[in-house]
Amino acid sequence: MDIAQLIQTVAIYALPVLFAITVHEAAHGYAARYFGDNTAWMLGRVTLNPVKHIDPIGTIVMPLMLYFVTSGAFVFGYAKPVPVRFGNLRNPKRDMIWVALAGPGSNFAQALAWGIGLYLLQASGVEETFFVQMCNAGVLTNVVMFALNLFPLPPLDGGRVLVGLLPIKQAVLVSRIEPWGFFVVMGLIVTGFLSTFWMQPVMSISYGLLRLLLTPLAALTS
Numbered sequence: 001m002d003i004a005q006l007i008q009t010v011a012i013y014a015l016p017v018l019f020a021i022t023v024h025e026a027a028h029g030y031a032a033r034y035f036g037d038n039t040a041w042m043l044g045r046v047t048l049n050p051v052k053h054i055d056p057i058g059t060i061v062m063p064l065m066l067y068f069v070t071s072g073a074f075v076f077g078y079a080k081p082v083p084v085r086f087g088n089l090r091n092p093k094r095d096m097i098w099v100a101l102a103g104p105g106s107n108f109a110q111a112l113a114w115g116i117g118l119y120l121l122q123a124s125g126v127e128e129t130f131f132v133q134m135c136n137a138g139v140l141t142n143v144v145m146f147a148l149n150l151f152p153l154p155p156l157d158g159g160r161v162l163v164g165l166l167p168i169k170q171a172v173l174v175s176r177i178e179p180w181g182f183f184v185v186m187g188l189i190v191t192g193f194l195s196t197f198w199m200q201p202v203m204s205i206s207y208g209l210l211r212l213l214l215t216p217l218a219a220l221t222s
Helices: 003-034 056-069 092-123 129-149 157-165 168-175 178-191 193-221
Strands: none
Touching: 003 092, 003 129, 092 129, 092 157, 092 193, 129 193, 157 168, 178 193
16 A cells, blocks of 8 residues: 555545534434433534544544555444433434434535535636545545445444334334444445445435536536
């Protein structure tokens, strides 16, 4: 692995990744507070301060190590999950769906914002490669987080949405997967199953929707 290339990649992705993680977790905490649970708020987790959400191993060490070992072919990481006491929500089964969707929703909104930034750079005549690559990295990072977190398996957000949608008996069965969910997801990633049958289709749909939403701006800046 070329160290110079690694440093350049880290510099391009650092800001988009920090924003993606920070806003994602803060969105969970804000949604939980809105629906009746102040746990994250009282612990200072409803904040845009990335230090509050960064897990030294999951956010920094693991992604860098995997990037270096696989020459950039495989990167995975995680942040400190925002604590939510679903029993405190006004309507736990319904509201947990909105709390879970707040994180991926924030990532889609950020992907759109980075896409807008890319068009604005082009309209302003800015051709600095670094900033263009950062905008592209921002779109990619957030689309990946959006798609991955929607996978319907606890402890991912999609798993919590599934638990909220299922009848009580089935919801309890699915929720029991959570202690092993991380390892199951890692296995699905390593085998390529998640990428082929979930990430690629969902990311393709996401990019298509982003292009649709950005069409008016593209027409104005062309």
